[in-house]
Amino acid sequence: MHSHDHQTNTPLSDAQLQTQLEAMIDDNQGQAYGNVWQVLSDSERVHVKLTLGYPAQSEQAALETKIKAIKHDGRELILDIEAEIKAQPTQGNIAGLKGVKNIIAIASGKGGVGKSTTTVNLALAMAKEGARVGILDADIYGPSQGMLLGFKEGTRPKVRDDKFFIPPMAYGVQVMSMAFLTTKDTPVVWRGPMVTGAMMQILTQxxxxxxxxxxxxxxxxxxxxxxxxxxxxxxxxxxxxxTPQDIALLDARRGIEMFHKVKIPVLGVVENMSTHICSNCGHHEAIFGDAGGASLAKEYDVNVLGKLPLSLSIREQSDVGTPIVENSPESDVASIYGSIARKLGATLAAQQDPLNSHSFTMPTIGMSDD
Known part of the structure; x- marks a missing residue:
């Protein structure tokens, strides 16, 4: 048989399409998708189901485009993306946390690196990917999530059964903050044990x-x-x-070491204020040096989940209670947060299921003469 007789638009069999999909690279995991696809087709339609361990709804359109390029025939494509998010086996039984699958701590070695703004935008980005998300503001001395999310001064949680706080909602996210329980006159000069006590109360109730x-x-x-x-x-x-400055990186090292000490995996580093985007021409410039997060990640074997630009709009939006992910969902910054959210979910999923992360074998290329 001569290869030129073979028409390019002969539909792939389900098995052929499946093989190609499994070999496709998942950018969130940095490796081939592997065995997470199901293909069912007839002469009219190709129905593809993708089951991931992390939420990735925002990738629908991009994945449809990639799959159409692989299948290259006229049949209609229906793509369902499903997330099966595993729950972390909990150490200890904290009443209020029964309804929580995974707790993710967002930390910084020192203040002023934009941690709260990062937390709020990351949480909202995760919700946009299709997850159910909550934010707990554990910063007793400077709780800022209330302001960042546009809650009115004096917001208080409802109380159930005289002991449980029902977290108020903003942008579809459940939020609990020390700021909801204190007034402007509360003394902030609390001592360590009091702070921890207040924190545990919020956590457990x-x-x-x-x-x-x-x-x-x-x-x-x-x-x-x-x-x-x-x-x-x-x-x-x-x-x-x-942030990329060295001093902040030294502080970040302490943070990583602290989590290592208590055996909590560090899922990654988010480098904030890492580049300046020129508002006139859109050029990205790394004003504080470029290698900080990467060298830190290499030294401790953690990923850089993403780099955020030094952006006035991120801060301005935060200060008026409309985080940039909500206010400018089409912006570069919102898409960086989306990517960080997916990578975070993927990293956590791979870590909870160590077999899964490298279990598939790459398809072998067979030679045939048709």
């Missing part, structure tokens, strides 16, 4: 409703309260927010 991910906006630093929190709460993984 908030009635979270069926969350896939609860993001804890940790107080900055690596002292006692951080260690206590990390030890008492069943944290599935942590993220370190850093």
């Amino acid at each position: 908030t009635d979270w409703n069926e969350l896939d991910y609860l993001f804890i906006d940790m107080p900055p630093g690596t002292g006692d309260i951080q260690l206590t929190l990390a030890q008492k709460v069943p944290v599935a993984g942590s993220i370190i927010v850093t």
Whole structure:
């Protein structure tokens, strides 16, 4: 048979399409998708189901385009993306946390690196990917999530059965903050044990409703309260927010070491204010040097989940209570947050299921003469 007789638009068999899909690279995991696809077709339609361990709804359109390019025939494509998010086996039984599958601590070695803004945008990005998300503002001294999410001054959670706080909602995300329980006149000069006590009270008495991910906006630093929190709460993984300046990286090192000490996996580093995007021409410039997060990640074997630009709009939006992911969903910054959210979910899923992350074998290319 001569190869030129073979027409390009002969439909692929389901098995052929399946093989090609399995070999496709999943950018969120940095490796081939493997055995997560199901293909069912007839002469009119190709129905493809993708089951991932992390939420990735925003990739629908991009994946449809990729699959159409592989199948290259006239049949209609129906793609379903499903997320099966595993629950972290919890250490200890904390009442309010029964409704939470995974707790993710967001930490920074020092203040001023944009950790709270990162937390809120990451949580909202995760919700946009299709997950059920909560934010716990554990920064006792400077709780800012209330402001970042546009809650009115004086917001208080409803209370159920005289002991459970029902977290207020913003943008579809459940939120609990120390700011909801204190007034402007509350003394902020609390001592360590009081702070930890208040924190544990919020943790044990908030009635979270069926969350896939609860993001804890940790107080900055690596002292006692951080260690206590990390030890008492069943944290599935942590993220370190850093800026590219070396001093911040030294602080980030302490953060990574703290989590290592309490055996909490560090899922990755988010490098904030890493590039400046020129508002006139869109050019990206790494004003603080380029290699910080990467060298940190290499040294400790953690991923850089993403780099965020130094952007006035991120801050301005935050200050008026409309985070940039909500306010400018089409922006570059929102798509970077989306990518960080998916990578975070993928990293956590792979870590919870170590067999799964490298179990598939790459398809072998067979030679045939048709």
